[in-house]
Amino acid sequence: xxxxxxxxxxxxxxxxxxxxxxxxxxxxxxxxxxxxxxxxxxxxxxxxxxxxxxxxxxxxxxxxxxxxxxxxxxxxxxxxxxxxxxxxxxxxxxxxxxxxxxxxxxxxxxxxxx
Amino acid sequence: xxxxxxxxxxxxxxxxxxxxxxxxxxxxxxxxxxxxxxxxxxxxxxxxxxxxxxxxxxxxxxxxxxxxxxxxxxxxxxxxxxxxxxxxxxxxxxxxxxxxxxxxxxxxxxxxx
Numbered sequence: 001x002x003x004x005x006x007x008x009x010x011x012x013x014x015x016x017x018x019x020x021x022x023x024x025x026x027x028x029x030x031x032x033x034x035x036x037x038x039x040x041x042x043x044x045x046x047x048x049x050x051x052x053x054x055x056x057x058x059x060x061x062x063x064x065x066x067x068x069x070x071x072x073x074x075x076x077x078x079x080x081x082x083x084x085x086x087x088x089x090x091x092x093x094x095x096x097x098x099x100x101x102x103x104x105x106x107x108x109x110x111x112x113x114x
Numbered sequence: 115x116x117x118x119x120x121x122x123x124x125x126x127x128x129x130x131x132x133x134x135x136x137x138x139x140x141x142x143x144x145x146x147x148x149x150x151x152x153x154x155x156x157x158x159x160x161x162x163x164x165x166x167x168x169x170x171x172x173x174x175x176x177x178x179x180x181x182x183x184x185x186x187x188x189x190x191x192x193x194x195x196x197x198x199x200x201x202x203x204x205x206x207x208x209x210x211x212x213x214x215x216x217x218x219x220x221x222x223x224x225x226x227x
Contacts, residue, residue, distance in 0.1 A: 042218050056214060102148060107157045
């Protein structure tokens with residue numbers, strides 16, 4: 001079991017650019033959530049995807065959007081990047097049935113906006 | 115006031131010590147309580163989770179939940195240098211048909227030989 005995988009591992013962008021981050025969930029998991037973790041802080045919930053639709057959303061602007069594919073993998077898109085978007089972006093997966101109350105995280109994508 | 119409060123530390127202990135990590139919370143709807151370990155520049159790794167109040171033990175780790183006090187703890191016995199990491203508490207309740215955890219900011223633990 002490969003667990004949750006994310007790509008790329010690191011990314012450097014400049015203000016105003018757009019970025020796409022990718023995630024493959026753990027085998028058997030069909031729900032994918034995205035989090036932003038700023039330095040020295042806990043992860044902050046961005047949104048959750050299930051059955052290719054956004055099921056819940058945290059307090060993030062519309063510049064943050066996502067997509068889930070039929071194979072349950074997911075993308076996070078961020079438009080018009082700001083310096084404050086520099087963070088570790090984490091993907092987490094969970095099963096719809098069974099232990100959905102626990103989530104398993106990927107290693108994250110570290111985004112630096114200059 | 116944040117929903118979940120966690121002292122960021124750092125907490126520095128000698129090898130072999132018993133470590134106590136704690137979080138307080140304000141949302142009485144939380145039902146599940148988790149502890150994650152996060153090594154530097156890595157994603158969080160689920161250590162333990164408990165449902166409602168009570169204790170749960172797994173090897174050197176013990177998780178305690180006191181819902182009446184809105185207080186959770188993680189104890190690490192016989193701490194090792196490899197336990198040096200940031201420990202994140204998280205908790206969730208059913209919202210909109212799914213469980214979305216709310217995290218504390220993490221406590222940095224340093225176990226020195």
